[in-house]
Amino acid sequence: MLVWAVLAITICVPIAAAAASPLLAWRQPVYIIAGFAGIAAMALLLLQPLLAAGLLPGLTLQRARRIHRWIGGALVALVVLHVGGLWITSPPDVVDALLFTSPTPFSAWGVIAMWALFGAAVLAGLRHRLRPRLWRRVHTALALVIVAGSIVHALLIDGTMETVSKVALCALVLVATLKAVAGARAWTIKRR
Amino acid sequence: MTEVFTTRRRLLAATGATVAAGMSGLILPARAAGLAPTPTMRGGANNYLPGAPIVERIGAGGFWMTGTVRRAGDGAPLAGQRVQIWAHTTEGHERDPESHGATLTDANGEFRLEMPQIVPAFGQAHGHLAYEGDGFETVFLRPVMASPNDTTLHADFVLKPV
Incomplete structure (x- = not known):
């Protein structure tokens, strides 16, 4: 029960804090939606490793993995909304980011995480056509890229997210991911 | 400073x-011919509007963009050079035409234009400047504010004759 309470707080507080950002007063709706799509994706990212590894109480592994797939789909949709909304707000800045020619270093991390996310999603669709061990290794590797890229992306941005709640969320995403990967069978199988 | x-x-x-x-x-x-021209910065030209009008002030003001324009080589100050300035501010997005304005350098090659407060956008509080004229190569700058609370931003141009 405690785990769920902590999760709910960790996910809701950063979103609520960002909703109170003074920067919102000077942004148009499309830009605001794009920003919150990114924030929501970052918050939902916390659930992914916990669900994949079956670390949440009260859920069977099967059920947890089904939710993991649904959230994975939501993450893809949110990232498309994030990039699409930013594109409408300022096309040349997004083109620079996608081409890795942006002056802002966080853009490249975000774009790398985006491609890793798309890759992980495509791979999830092909799961039954691949050998389980290969599938797990590649999906886990992509997950690590997604998490690392997203965290650096978020931390380097001076945006609507409030600093303390942002850092706390990023730290928890990192810890949850490392815990899930450390316990994942992908690596134990490899060692055998 | x-x-x-x-x-x-x-x-x-x-x-x-x-x-x-x-x-x-x-x-x-x-x-003294060693003064190198300022290179265009990455992303400097983003949302540039060619030929934005010369204005007394952009919007209601409250923030100052300052800078100098000099000639590459001897570093001579260049008077009467046109500099366009734009940014995401409390009054509008970078793409809005009202967020753009141009000014001319004085006899000392210095310019200053009052504009609305720049606020962080696309992850950084930053401004854009463009030298637009015939005698020198076009240069686009994108200085970043040390703090989003700053109320001034400075940029120097060293122009290469065409």
């Missing part, structure tokens, strides 16, 4: 010129 820096640079240049002139006897030294 800017003023001090500019003055100090001038003082150094003047001192160097005097010393060199003293050694060579007569002519202004070729060594």
